[in-house]
Amino acid sequence: MPQMAPLQWTSLYIMFSMIFFIIMLINYFWFLTSPINISQKSKMKMLHQMNWLW
Template identity: 50%
Template sequence: MPQMAPLSWVSLFIMFSVIFMLFNPLNYYLYLPEPKISHFKKTTSLINWKW
């Protein structure tokens, strides 16, 4: 859109830059990964075969 004034482009750039700078730290610090702790229970069934 070449008919837009340069001031509009600067204000759009500033607005999107501020949104980007706010979104990235929020996205980084609010992400809580689940710890990958795997508990493997070794199930041994004691079967007495009588044959």
């Protein structure tokens, strides 16, 4: 693995955005496969409202 000293801001931004995107995908698919409880139904409503806002 090369040294981390000459790392640029663009590569740092790309790396952290990819890590964030992978984490969001894992959370999304885990949320789809998880059983729906009463508390998760309210989370579903909040997610739908946030999707409409976005």
